[in-house]
Amino acid sequence: MASTLLKQILHPDSRPHPWDLYADLRREPVSVQDDGTHVVGGYEEITALLRDPRVSVDPGKAAAGGRIGTGTQEPGQAPPFLVRDNPAHDRLRGQAMRHFGPPELPGGVEGLRTMVEDLVRHRIDRLTGRTEFDLVSEVAYPVPVLVICHLLGIPPQDADALAHSSEDAVRGPEFQVDPYDPEVTAARTHASQELGTYFTAHIERLRENPGEDMLSRMIHDDGPRGRMSTPELLNTAITLFVGGHETTVNLIASCMLLLLRHPDQLARLQADPSLTAGAIEETLRMEPSVHMRARIAVDDIRVGDHHVIPRGSSIILNIAAGNRDPRRFPDPDTFDITRPDNAHLSFSGGIHYCFGAALGRMEGQIAVRRLVQRLVVPRLLQDPPPYRVPADLRGPSALHLAVDDVRAA
Template structure:
C-alpha cells in the first residue's frame, strides 16, 4: 500500500481557491489524510472514480449514533461540541438502511421530476417579482436580491413556513453549514430546533396544504415520523432546499460572467439552458465536500487502504474536475454532455431535492439573462470571497452591474 505524505489542512486558500489545490491532490494522491479545522482526522477523496465508488459503498456508514460514538473517541481532547448530538442530526443524510429507506420513502413523492414540474409557474412568478424589484441600470448584490430569496421563498412555501422568517433561517443555516464558533453553532442549532418543534406542533393541530403538514400526518404502512425525525427532516429540507440552489445560482452566474462566450451562446440559444445547468453543476457546484461517512471495515481504494472506524470526506467539487472523467475539465462548455457529474452525490444518498434545484436554477438563469441585456461583475473577480465552509461552495456576495 502507498505511504502518504503529511495530512493536509483546510485553510483560507482551501476555501477560496480549492480547484488549484484539488488538482495537485488528485495527482499526488486522490485518497489521503487530512485534518479538519477543529482537529478531526479524516480521509479526503478527490478523484472521480474513487469518489463515485465510495459514495455507493455499503462499507461506508452514515449512522448518526455510531458516528457520535466514534466522534467522541477522536475529538474529546479538543473540547469541541459534538455536532451529532443535536436533535437536528437525525435526518436522511445521517442514516443507513433500513431507517434511511423508511424516511426516504416518505419524502420521495414530493420531489419527483413530475411533481416538481408543477411548481414551474409559481417559481417563474417569484423570479419575475424579484427581478421587478431590482432597479436597473445600477449595481446590486445578486445573492441578496435574487439568488437567496428565490429558493428560500420556494422551500418556505412548499413546507408551509412563513416567508417572513426567512432571514432567521438564513442566519441559522449560515452558522450550521459554516465554520462557526462552537458556542454560535450550539446557539443557532438550538434556536432552529426550537422553532421547528413549535411549528410542527401547529401543523399537528392545524394542518394545511403543505409538505410539512403532510409529513406530520403521513402514514406509510402504519408508520409515522417521530417528533425528532420530523424536526430533523424539516431541518434537512429547509437548509438543503435553499443552500444548494442559492450557491448553484450564484456560482453559475459568476462562471458565465467569467466566460462571456458561453453566456453569449446561451443568450443566442436558450434551449441550451437545461444542459448548461448540468455543466455549471459540474464546473463549480454548490457542495464542496459531502457530509461525513465512516468505514465499518477496512476499505481498499486504489493504492490506499482506509482502516475501519475512519471518517471519510468525499469532495464532489474535486471529483467533477477530474480529467480522467471529463475532458479539459477546467473549461466551461455549456454544450458539454456533463451527465455523470457528482454535484448531487451518488448512490443511496443522492440528493432528494435535485429535480427542484435544477428547475429553480434553469428558471433563475433564464429569467435573469433574459431580463438584463447587460450584466457584468462590479469589481474584480479576485476580490470575491467564499463562505468559510468545507461543506458548501458559495460566495459571500456577488456584486453586479445591470442594464
C-alpha cells in the first residue's frame, strides 16, 4: 500500500519533532509513497545506497513525473558537482578541492583556525553586558558566513545580502509537500537569479584582479585538469557559498540546543573541554544539519529481501532516520557526548562525501567550546525553538537564550 509518510515528514508542523515519523519510516526497508517516491530510513540500507554505482545524483536521470527532476536548470548554467555523476563529478570536485584542502593543499583548512577563533571571540565579545540574545543571529550564523566569504574573496559587507538569498535558493522541489508549489518555485528562481547575478560579476572582478582567495585560484588554475568553464565556475562558487555556511549554522545552533536540553552533558563539557569533538559528532548524529538527500535509481536495485526500487525511481535517503537506527546505535535517542563508534551518516558517503566536512567540524568545535566556556548559566527561553522552513536542511532559525553573564575571553 502506498504511503503519505513523506508528506507528513515534509510538512512544516513536523519540523520541531520528526522523530516518531522517522521511527515509522524505519519499520520497512523502503517506504513507497503515493507519488512513487522510495524513501529509505535504515542505517544499513542508506549506507549501501550511498555507495551503489546504480544510484545517481543527476535529476535528469529521473523518470518523468517523479518527485526528483521537477526543477529546471537556468539557461547557460552548468550543473554543480553536487548533482553530477562521474566522470564530471570527480573532475569538478577535484578542481575545487585542490584549492581548499587535502591532498593538494593539506594545510588549507587548518590554516583558517586562527581566523575562526578570532571571529568566534569577537562575536561572543559583542554579547558582553547582555542577559538575553539570539545565538543564531549573534554567533552561529555570522561566523560560517564570514569564513566562506573570506574563502571566496567576497567582501564582508556583502555577506548578509547573499546569505538572505541562499535559503530560498536551496529549497529543492523534492523536499516540498508539493514539489510543484508555484510560490516556492518563484522564490527559488528569484533567489537563484540573484546569486547568479552577483557571482557572475564577482567572478569577472576576480578574473581581472585576482586575490589570494580560493575562487581566484580556481579562476586562474592551469593545473592538470584544466580550467573550469565560466558556467562551471559560477555554479561551483554558488555551491561552495551556500554549502559553506548553511549546514554549519545548523550544527552550532543544534549542538547548543542539545547541550542546554541535557544539563548533565553540558556540565561534563564545561568540566572537560576536550570532549567538544565528541559533542559535535553526537550532534551530527542526533540533529544532523542535512536530514535528507535525493537520489535516482539508474537500474533496478534490490533493497532488503523483497523490495526492488525500479529504474528511474526517485529515492529519498533519510539520513537523520538512519542516524537513530537502533540496529546500529544503542540507545539512539540518548545524547551522549562520549558515545563510542559514532559512525553517523551526516556527511553522506561514497564519492559525494561532504566537501567541507573538516571545516564544518572545526568551526563547530571552536564555536561550541568558546560558548560553553564563556556563557554563565545559559538557558533556553523557548523550547522548541522556531525552525527553518526547509525539511532537508533542518535547524533552528533562532535560539533565544538567557545568561547570567558573559565571561571575558
